[in-house]
Structures are given as C-alpha cells and as structure tokens.
Amino acid sequence: MTDQPTLQIVAFCCHYCAYAAADLAGGLRLQYPPSVKVIEVPCTGKVDVLHLLRAFEHGADGVIAAG
Amino acid sequence: MIQCVRPPGAPDYCSRTCCTNTLKNAIRLKMLNPQCQVIVLYKNIVTYGFREQFYTEARRRGVIFMRYTEEQPPRVVPDNGRLRVHVTDLSLKRPFELVADRVVLSMSIAPAEETASLARLLQLPLSPEGFFMEAHLKMRPMDFMQEGVFLCGMAHYPKFIEESISHALAAAGRALQVLSRETLHVGGVVAVVDPEQCVGCLTCVRTCPFGIPTIRNDRPGVGGLGGSAYIEPSLCQGCGTCTAECPANAIQLLNYLDVQIVQPVQGDWAHGSHLTRRQWSLGARP
Known part of the structure; x- marks a missing residue:
C-alpha cells in the first residue's frame, strides 16, 4: 500500500437492502477497502444523529447511511 | 360464442378460465350434435398447459375460430327473434354476418363485491384489477405482507379449481404454522420504552x-x-x-442498543480492531 492515509468510512447499512447488497458483494468475491466499516441496522430509520456524530468523534472521515 | 366480453369501463384483464370453458362447451355441443355449427369469436385463445389439447380437439371436430380485434369488436343485432352477429374476418378482411340461434358470451370474472370493503377493513392491498394482491408473486403467493392473513383461490385472480385447491393447500399450510403452536415466538428485535425517561411527547406514536x-x-x-x-x-x-426519533432517547431497540451500535464505531481504526455488532454482543471488546 502507499503512504497515503486511508480514509475511514463508517457505513450504516439497512439489513434488508444495503447490508444484503454488501453480503452479496462478499458472496461474489467483490472487494472494497477494509477501511469501510459496515454496521448493520434493521432500517436506516434506526440511525440516530448521535450515531453519526459519534463515528466522527472517534475518527471516522466519512459516514454513509445506505438503505 | 364471443370471448373477452366486458362491460364498458371495466378494467381489461384476462380471466384465464373462459377460453377453456368455451372450448369444453363447444366440444360437448359437437359431441351431442355434430351438425351443430359452432363459431368462436376470440381475441386470443388462452388454453395454457395441457388445455391446448382442447383447442386441437375443438378444431378437429369442426369448431370455427374467427379472430377479432379491439378496434373492430363483433356487433350483435336482434332480428325477428334471431340474432345476427356482424364481425370482420381478419384474414379475408371482409365483413361477415352470422345468423345465430344462441349467442354465448364469455364475460370477464370480476372480484367479489365485498373485496374492496374487506381489504379496507383488514388493510390489505388490492391489484389494479380489484383482486387481493399477494406478498410476492413467486415466493409468497398465499401470503400478505401483513402477518397472519392468507389468501387463496379466486380472491387472488381467476383460477381453475385445481389451481385454487393447490393455492388453498398452501394457504392452509401457512395458517397451520401459526395455529399448531402453543406459544408464538416473536422476533427478539423489538423496541422497549424506559418509562422513567419518557415524557409522553407522542413522537414515537406519530x-x-x-x-x-x-x-x-x-x-x-x-x-x-x-x-x-x-x-x-x-x-x-x-x-x-x-x-432514532425519540427526543428523550427513552426507547431502545433490543439487539441494536445504542451501545451496540456505537461501540463498534469506537473501535481502534488504525489497527483494524473494529468489531461487528455481533462480535461485540458476544463479549468481544476493542
């Protein structure tokens, strides 16, 4: 790997769509950077502003709520 | 025999069973009296599966098939106690006048009258044709999205009796899954209110x-x-x-507690000791 700092991304993924898609991506042996941290939520409605802010607070460079 | 007859303004859909019934009747008439002339005016013959054999059999026995189009539908005119049917033959491109002793109409099958009010009562979805709509066409044809309500037969769409029976068996099986148990286990992922933090602001209700x-x-x-x-x-x-909406943060979702979602976020990013919710729940700590 290069010396470039890796951006840390936290992904809040809906259990029914985005998380299933990530699962499928895994099944298809598709690769995404290990710096993307997937957190499964039952529904993107579950994602609280506090969760997003807490991620930034602990050093995440970006947060994505996918669903 | 005129196929695909529907009252003006009624939704246009295939009732699936009428073609086969028409052919069954036509063959029966020909069996009883081979001299009887049977003419079927149709838009499209839908004798799916092995019912195709009825079509072959009807042709073999001399039933005449004439296709008409939506633009030129047949017209039935009474004439001194008999009926004259005016129709344009598509292959000859000529108007025909058929004198008939009997004109048999195949009307579209409409949903039962109470379907709409029952759907409103139980909050069930209807198809554009006014029949009940299943949860999934292929995977769950006997289910609704609503738990504990099942459907079968002609409530779904026009069906033959054997199709209705298969459908009913599937629906009965689904119902038995619920009825055969002493107690029901609901999913563990449910929201729980902490009354000591709740101000009753109605946000969750809304x-x-x-x-x-x-x-x-x-x-x-x-x-x-x-x-x-x-x-x-x-x-x-x-x-x-x-x-997420509760302003007092008085509601927690079991198995997805705030601490379970936030802890993985707080993992040590640089060293990759990020934990999944499941790992954290099983006792692992960053």
Whole structure:
C-alpha cells in the first residue's frame, strides 16, 4: 500500500437492502477497502444523529447511511 | 360464442378460465350434435398447459375460430327473434354476418363485491384489477405482507379449481404454522420504552410506520407524571425508527442498543480492531 492515509468510512447499512447488497458483494468475491466499516441496522430509520456524530468523534472521515 | 366480453369501463384483464370453458362447451355441443355449427369469436385463445389439447380437439371436430380485434369488436343485432352477429374476418378482411340461434358470451370474472370493503377493513392491498394482491408473486403467493392473513383461490385472480385447491393447500399450510403452536415466538428485535425517561411527547406514536406505540396512563412517565409510551412487543416490527426519533432517547431497540451500535464505531481504526455488532454482543471488546 502507499503512504497515503486511508480514509475511514463508517457505513450504516439497512439489513434488508444495503447490508444484503454488501453480503452479496462478499458472496461474489467483490472487494472494497477494509477501511469501510459496515454496521448493520434493521432500517436506516434506526440511525440516530448521535450515531453519526459519534463515528466522527472517534475518527471516522466519512459516514454513509445506505438503505 | 364471443370471448373477452366486458362491460364498458371495466378494467381489461384476462380471466384465464373462459377460453377453456368455451372450448369444453363447444366440444360437448359437437359431441351431442355434430351438425351443430359452432363459431368462436376470440381475441386470443388462452388454453395454457395441457388445455391446448382442447383447442386441437375443438378444431378437429369442426369448431370455427374467427379472430377479432379491439378496434373492430363483433356487433350483435336482434332480428325477428334471431340474432345476427356482424364481425370482420381478419384474414379475408371482409365483413361477415352470422345468423345465430344462441349467442354465448364469455364475460370477464370480476372480484367479489365485498373485496374492496374487506381489504379496507383488514388493510390489505388490492391489484389494479380489484383482486387481493399477494406478498410476492413467486415466493409468497398465499401470503400478505401483513402477518397472519392468507389468501387463496379466486380472491387472488381467476383460477381453475385445481389451481385454487393447490393455492388453498398452501394457504392452509401457512395458517397451520401459526395455529399448531402453543406459544408464538416473536422476533427478539423489538423496541422497549424506559418509562422513567419518557415524557409522553407522542413522537414515537406519530413516527411509527406501523402505528404500534400508544401512550398508556397506567404507566407513569418521567417523574411519575402523566402517561408514557408503550410498544407492544408482539406487534413491533423492529425497524427502530422510534428509537432514532425519540427526543428523550427513552426507547431502545433490543439487539441494536445504542451501545451496540456505537461501540463498534469506537473501535481502534488504525489497527483494524473494529468489531461487528455481533462480535461485540458476544463479549468481544476493542
């Protein structure tokens, strides 16, 4: 790997769509950077502003709520 | 015999069973009296599966098939106690006048009259044709999205009796899954209100997509005042929307507690000791 700092991304993924898609991506042996941290939520409605802010607070460079 | 007859303004869909019934009747007439002339005016013959044999059999016995189009439908005119049918033959491109002793119409099968009111009562979806709509065409044809309600037969769409029986067996099987149990296990992912933090602001009542939370006066809220929200665990669908919306953060979704979602976020990014929710729940710590 290069010396470039890796951006840390936290992904809040809906259990029914985005998380299933990530699962499928895994099944298809598709690769995404290990710096993307997937957190499964039952529904993107579950994602609280506090969760997003807490991620930034602990050093995440970006947060994505996918669903 | 005229196929695909529907009252003006009625939705246009295939009733699936009429072509086969028409052919069955035509063959029966020819069997009883081979001299009887049977003409079928049709738009499209739908004799699916092995019913195609009825079509071959009807042609073999001399039933005449004439196709018509939506633009040039047949017209039936009474004439001194008999009926004259005017129709344009598409292959000859010539108008025909058929004198008939009997004109048999194949009307479209309409949904039962109470379908719409029953659907409203049980909050069930209807198809554009006015029949009940299943949860999934291929995977769950006997289910609704709503738990505990099942459908079969002609409530779904026009079907032959053997199709209705198969469908009914599937629906009965689904119902037995519920009825055969002494107790029902609901999913563990349900929202729970902490009454000591709840001010009864109604936010959850208004945001819940399923309308489950209620304010109950017998459950004192914050400071022992007023009522607090109550979410019936057997009804909660576990989407967690109320937990995110609650201004007092008084609602937690079991198995997705705030601490379970936030802890993985707090993992040591640089060394990759990020934990999944499941790992954290099983006791692993960053």
